[in-house]
Amino acid sequence: MFLGIDIGTSGVKAVVLDEHGTVVAQSTAALTVQRPQPLWSEQDPEAWWSATTAAVQAIPPAVRRAVRGVGIAGQMHGATLLGADDAPLRPAILWNDGRSFAECEALEQAAPGLRRISGNIAMPGFTAPKLLWVRDHEPALFAATRTVLLPKDYVRLRMTGEKASDMSDAAGTLWLDTGARAWSEELLAATGLTLDHMPRVVEGTDITGTLRDAVAELWGVPAVPVVGGAGDNAAGAAGVGVVQDGDALLSLGTSGVIFVATDGFRPNPARAVHAFCHCLPGLWHQMSVHLSAAACIDWVARLTGAAGAADLFARAEAAGPASGPELFLPYLSGERTPHNDAEVRGAFLRLDNDTTPEKLAQSVLEGVAFALGDGLDVLREAGTQVERLSVIGGGARSRYWGETLAAALGVELVYLKGGEVGPALGAARLAQLAVDGGTPAEVCAAPPVSHSIAPDPELVDRLAPKRAAFRDAYPRITPRNH
Numbered sequence: 001m002f003l004g005i006d007i008g009t010s011g012v013k014a015v016v017l018d019e020h021g022t023v024v025a026q027s028t029a030a031l032t033v034q035r036p037q038p039l040w041s042e043q044d045p046e047a048w049w050s051a052t053t054a055a056v057q058a059i060p061p062a063v064r065r066a067v068r069g070v071g072i073a074g075q076m077h078g079a080t081l082l083g084a085d086d087a088p089l090r091p092a093i094l095w096n097d098g099r100s101f102a103e104c105e106a107l108e109q110a111a112p113g114l115r116r117i118s119g120n121i122a123m124p125g126f127t128a129p130k131l132l133w134v135r136d137h138e139p140a141l142f143a144a145t146r147t148v149l150l151p152k153d154y155v156r157l158r159m160t161g162e163k164a165s166d167m168s169d170a171a172g173t174l175w176l177d178t179g180a181r182a183w184s185e186e187l188l189a190a191t192g193l194t195l196d197h198m199p200r201v202v203e204g205t206d207i208t209g210t211l212r213d214a215v216a217e218l219w220g221v222p223a224v225p226v227v228g229g230a231g232d233n234a235a236g237a238a239g240v241g242v243v244q245d246g247d248a249l250l251s252l253g254t255s256g257v258i259f260v261a262t263d264g265f266r267p268n269p270a271r272a273v274h275a276f277c278h279c280l281p282g283l284w285h286q287m288s289v290h291l292s293a294a295a296c297i298d299w300v301a302r303l304t305g306a307a308g309a310a311d312l313f314a315r316a317e318a319a320g321p322a323s324g325p326e327l328f329l330p331y332l333s334g335e336r337t338p339h340n341d342a343e344v345r346g347a348f349l350r351l352d353n354d355t356t357p358e359k360l361a362q363s364v365l366e367g368v369a370f371a372l373g374d375g376l377d378v379l380r381e382a383g384t385q386v387e388r389l390s391v392i393g394g395g396a397r398s399r400y401w402g403e404t405l406a407a408a409l410g411v412e413l414v415y416l417k418g419g420e421v422g423p424a425l426g427a428a429r430l431a432q433l434a435v436d437g438g439t440p441a442e443v444c445a446a447p448p449v450s451h452s453i454a455p456d457p458e459l460v461d462r463l464a465p466k467r468a469a470f471r472d473a474y475p476r477i478t479p480r481n482h
């Protein structure tokens, strides 16, 4: 058996696969996000560790005892600053934190080679600008920082005592020479850091250490190898077979992501397209990232008194697709692709006397779909063709949302078995590759299809005017919406 752990933003997911790739057990332990100031988004690294332990301990003991390797995946970019004793110096600053917008400009000036070397523009979600913010606003903490880790790599440190990261996650720091798959001393220096602050960087299938005896005992898992793993999106790609040039996925987690695998490093930093390494050697990827996807579902569920995501989807379905004029701009945490605007905020537009909570819920599903459509458009403008998307993340549990998404995006959506926990599935597969061998094409093949959704032409036509109004809204509201 192989254990995959995904340190998601809303919770830690654990999945166990048998040697045939079948999911035999899975569990989740919830996490919360702290927002102590406007634009801030933080989590306590200790909470990642407690939730990881809780998720693993929720797997049946006999399954845990049969584990032969562990893979880890996680939310990307989070700055986890450790002091000389390897303890966190402050809460981790997350991928959807917008405080370091000013530092992005400073970083681009300090590192003229940033776009060429990293393949990306500086955005506040990435790790490097966060460190500039800490240097400028919390200088004593910056001076005390000995190591900077990403979320899953902090959990790895607790699991194995080793400091390591993998290429896909490391690329999201802006300190990686993404084409060369190695840290860039030039980019580190622009943030006042050196190679000594960095974990070693490995491929996702490389073994980085062994589960510590104390952790093995706590978890009821043998002291087995732990592999490099991946950032959650690349891990999800390995989980659903997005491992060949042109294969693409749609992730419906807290964030929304369209991810396209590429067989070379193809940076296209214009309009906030991300270009990172894949977690498998010799592969890269492009992606559009939308800061609030399923996050909007949970938010509007709370706002309208729905019992949770499933209840919210049922309410939206009661209204039906394109049922009213209501328009939702899903920028609750700002937006990355295509606007690169940390300060924009969400909006409901075109409310009238017939607006109901159900129609508001429906407009939220549509608004997230339209934002993802903007991302698909800029990927296409960058020369990337996408005909079908494999769906991963918690939002894959809603077939109803899939119908709106397929129509808004104009592509077929394919739902694969285990896709809703895709990153954890991929992490387990990376462990299997490291321990048992085999090729990525075999071990990371697409799981069986559960169903697929083609765009419904009638719904495409009904959504088209709303999509046009959505596109029109961002430039019109932006000056007053910061």
Ligand SMILES: Nc1ncnc2c1ncn2[C@@H]1O[C@H](COP(=O)(O)OP(=O)(O)O)[C@@H](O)[C@H]1O
Pocket: 007, 008, 009, 010, 011, 252, 253, 254, 255, 294, 295, 297, 298, 309, 310, 313, 392, 393, 394, 395, 396, 397, 398, 420
């Ligand atoms: N039955 C459901 N139908 C659709 N979406 C759901 C359902 N249950 C949970 N979700 C959504 O899944 C999201 C969590 O997805 P997940 O991929 O685990 O996110 P993350 O990796 O960011 O923690 C929740 O925010 C919730 O909105």
Ligand SMILES: O=C(CO)[C@@H](O)[C@H](O)COP(=O)(O)O
Pocket: 008, 009, 010, 074, 075, 076, 077, 095, 096, 125, 172, 231, 232, 233, 253, 254, 255, 256, 257, 274, 289
């Ligand atoms: O910032 C990004 C990718 O660049 C996000 O996709 C995070 O990696 C968080 O993922 P989820 O918690 O939404 O899965």
